[in-house]
Amino acid sequence: xxxxxxxxxxxVFIVHxxxxxxxxxxxxxxxxxxxxxxxxxxxxxxxxxxxxLANTDILVGVKTEIDVPKPETPGLGKIxxxxxxxxxxxxxxxxxxxxxxxxxISSTMxxxxxxxxxxxxxxxCIFEGKQCWKLYVDILILECGGNLCDAVSLAVKAALFNxxxxxxxxxxxxxxxxxxxxxxxPYDSKQLDIGTAPLLVTLCxxxxxxxxxxxxxxxxxxxxxxxxxxxxxxxxxQTDDNVIPDIKCKCSTISMNGPGSLSPKTLxxxxxxxxxxxxxxxxxxxxxxxxxxxEISYLKKHSYGFLK
Amino acid sequence: MTGxxxxxxxSERVNHSVATSNExxxxxxxxxxxxxxxxxxxxxxxxxxxxxxxxxxxxVMQKVNKLICIRPLKSRYVGEIGDVVVGRVLEVQQRRWKxxxxxxxxxxxxxxxxxxxxxxxxxxSVEDEQSMRKVLQEGDLxxxxxxxxxxxxxxxxxxxxxxYGKLVQGTLVKVFPSLIKRRKxxxxxxxxxxIIIGNNGYIWISPREKESTENDDLENIEKAxxxxxxxxxxxxxxxxxNCIAALVASKMMLDDTSILMAYxxxxxxxxxxxxxxxxxxxxxxxxxxxxxxxxxxx
Numbered sequence: 001x002x003x004x005x006x007x008x009x010x011x012v013f014i015v016h017x018x019x020x021x022x023x024x025x026x027x028x029x030x031x032x033x034x035x036x037x038x039x040x041x042x043x044x045x046x047x048x049x050x051x052x053l054a055n056t057d058i059l060v061g062v063k064t065e066i067d068v069p070k071p072e073t074p075g076l077g078k079i080x081x082x083x084x085x086x087x088x089x090x091x092x093x094x095x096x097x098x099x100x101x102x103x104x105i106s107s108t109m110x111x112x113x114x115x116x117x118x119x120x121x122x123x124x125c126i127f128e129g130k131q132c133w134k135l136y137v138d139i140l141i142l143e144c145g146g147n148l149c150d151a152v153s154l155a156v157k158a159a160l161f162n163x164x165x166x167x168x169x170x171x172x173x174x175x176x177x178x179x180x181x182x183x184x185x186p187y188d189s190k191q192l193d194i195g196t197a198p199l200l201v202t203l204c205x206x207x208x209x210x211x212x213x214x215x216x217x218x219x220x221x222x223x224x225x226x227x228x229x230x231x232x233x234x235x236x237x238q239t240d241d242n243v244i245p246d247i248k249c250k251c252s253t254i255s256m257n258g259p260g261s262l263s264p265k266t267l268x269x270x271x272x273x274x275x276x277x278x279x280x281x282x283x284x285x286x287x288x289x290x291x292x293x294x295e296i297s298y299l300k301k302h303s304y305g306f307l308k
Numbered sequence: 309m310t311g312x313x314x315x316x317x318x319s320e321r322v323n324h325s326v327a328t329s330n331e332x333x334x335x336x337x338x339x340x341x342x343x344x345x346x347x348x349x350x351x352x353x354x355x356x357x358x359x360x361x362x363x364x365x366x367x368v369m370q371k372v373n374k375l376i377c378i379r380p381l382k383s384r385y386v387g388e389i390g391d392v393v394v395g396r397v398l399e400v401q402q403r404r405w406k407x408x409x410x411x412x413x414x415x416x417x418x419x420x421x422x423x424x425x426x427x428x429x430x431x432x433s434v435e436d437e438q439s440m441r442k443v444l445q446e447g448d449l450x451x452x453x454x455x456x457x458x459x460x461x462x463x464x465x466x467x468x469x470x471x472y473g474k475l476v477q478g479t480l481v482k483v484f485p486s487l488i489k490r491r492k493x494x495x496x497x498x499x500x501x502x503i504i505i506g507n508n509g510y511i512w513i514s515p516r517e518k519e520s521t522e523n524d525d526l527e528n529i530e531k532a533x534x535x536x537x538x539x540x541x542x543x544x545x546x547x548x549x550n551c552i553a554a555l556v557a558s559k560m561m562l563d564d565t566s567i568l569m570a571y572x573x574x575x576x577x578x579x580x581x582x583x584x585x586x587x588x589x590x591x592x593x594x595x596x597x598x599x600x601x602x603x604x605x606x
Contacts, residue, residue: 005396005447009476009534016536024479026546026580031312034584038318050318154315280313288315295319304318 006220014221015207023218029211030277035154037288038304039162040296047163050305051155054215055145057089058152060137060159066180067134069125077124077132081109081139083152089144098141104257105139105152111253112153112198112229118252119197126168130178133165146216149227153200154285160197161237161289164189195234198252199281201274202227205262210270212277223260226267228274229253236286249275249282314585322586324558326597336363336378343376353378381559385411385485385508387463391454392494394480394506395465397444403437405444407452410485410508413462417444421455421466423473449475451504451512471495475504476533478514481549483556485509489563496564499544499571505562513548515541546580547571551592554583558593565603570596 014024021028033054042048045061052058067078083106085098092098113119124133137159139152167188172179183189204214204222211218219225229252251271256262262270336342342354342361350356353365354376367380387393387409398414399406405417419432419440444450451472452465467473485508496503497516504512515537537545551570555562573595577583583592 005398007396007447007449007475010449010478010480012534013477013479013537017542020536020539020542022539022542022546024542024546025549025584026543027312027584028581031581032314034586035313035315036318036321037315277313284313284315288317292317292319295317304321 006217010217011221014218018206018209018211018218021209023211025215027213029209030273030280032150032213032277032281033215035151037154037158037285037292039158039289039292041303041305045159046165047159047161049155049158049162051151051158053145053147053151053154053213055143056147056151057141057143057145058148058155059140059142060152060155061140062159062163063136063138064163064165065134065136066126066131069129069132073121074129075125076121078134079113079119079121079124079137080134081106081113081137081156083109083139083141085141085144089141093141093144101148102141104255105149108149108200108227108229108253108255109137109139109153109156111255112200113252115231115250115252117196117250118229118231120193123193124165126180127171127178131180135160135163144216146219147202147213149200149202150213150281153198153229154281157194157197157199157232157285158289160192160194163192165192193234194232195237196231198229198231199278199285200227200229200253201277201281203270203274203277205260205266205270208266210266210273212273222258224256224258224262226262226270226274227253227255227257228271228278230275230278230282232282232286233279236283237289239290249279251275312581316586322590324586324590324593326558326560326590326594333368335366335368337366338364342369342378347374349375351375351377353380379486381486382484383486385409386461387411387415387454387457387508389454389456391507392451392504393454393463393465393508394449394451394475394504394510394512395508397446397448397450400440400444400446403432403440405440407450407465409463409465409506410482410510411461411463413460415463415465417450417452417465417467421464421468423468423470444474449480449512451475451506475512475514477537478512479545479549481511481513481552483509483511483552483562487556487559487562489561489566491563493564496567498564498568499548501541501544501548503548503564503567505564505567511552511562513545515545543580547574547583550574550580550583550589554589554592555596557586557589558597560593560597566596566600569599573599 017023036052039049041050042061046064047062050059083102085093085102087094166182169183170181203210204225206222231250340363344360355364363378365380367378370377370379393409395407395409397405398408403419407415407417409415452467454463455466456464494505502516570592573592
């Protein structure tokens, strides 16, 4: 991962800190830094979100397109992730420098969203076997301050929450072809059900313990990090009281970055730690998104964007 | 065990400004006309175009008689002789180290301007040249003083005093160099820890070094430097780090007084991690600003 040099004694200091469960800014091993979220920042996209986690800045736009479903899955839509590392983040991303990192993140996202229990692609189906929605999720990394995967997954979930699919008004059958008429009214649209959409949690192994939300310096100290994709809880994303019987969070993907290794025991405890952290994240994200939705319902949306 | 996660909305963003008086200094943006008259002298951060004096950076104006300068808010460090800096070794070269000091060009630390182990002053031999990596290697942090400034603006450093040299355990905080207040002393031993406020905007927070007894040999000293730091010291260091972050977010000048005051104000927050929230940061900065104003009016 992109980063700068760090001296050996600084590493010793960080490692001892993690062992004492007291990191250099006072956080414990499962605390996140404060984040800032805004949805609907790109007016041309069907859905968008911007998330800032300390110095990491992510912009996500969702584009929708009508496509033909795959013959083996006629009832399912499609979703595709594309990550772009802006050279603004670090000079190392210039040219093709960020390509490897971008591919890693997008394939991890793709795998995390692959399971039907994580993201239900049936809701993207328009006409079985003939037409479906295809979602292009474009992720732009504007600034790199550590912990990219978590920030990306949060921003993607927020953008999908913000995505509106236009309703189909009429369909004309002409031989084998279908001609769809979509509603022009921006309010005549349906939301996606993203309650179970997964969040990624990076667990950085520093010394013998794992921490979430590593800073850039902490990332330099660890030889291996584990990325766990954990499905969400739909209860966090709805206001009405018809509580769905508690759904247990499931782990939808695991991947490892770095040259080190993990023992099975550490792996197990790390995954458990990841699920706990993901649950907290999911709760906070749902809370923030509902608050924003509430705000927009009686106030005109004021865009803040990047201006401080 | 639950973690602490806070996601706020952009509409709930905290304004970090703590300016008490209503008269903010006039802020110039690049390309803005400062004066249309010719009887001013062009200083740093300005250029002339079509008989107008324009600003080339974003910052505030400084006027000395007829000389107009624009001091940028955010800029790279512009070194001056005698400044205390904190830097990171980037490269080991022939008889010198390349050091990152947040200036436009990498600074240079000559082998002849360091105190070699052993303490006594002696000629630099070929062996010294070959074992430079034993003294400082890539990634190491040092504190140093600016010895001279070359014509291209790059700095030459020296560490020929016992207070300078390699830094061991601790954390580095990076801030804008323009926020560092120039003081006689930039080494502070307060609150049971030591803080080096580098003029280049790099601040080093570390546990206070233990007094080494004379009969300790070198190896023991090296080992003692990597001993775990106690949790109480860590708590103080984290607090100081978060205080500096709070002051920087509100663009307040940093020196030992402001850091100490911010630390005292921060004590009402029970744990250091509570100080990461923007509201707490603003609160600390505001109270510090208030106390600073009170001190200056006394």
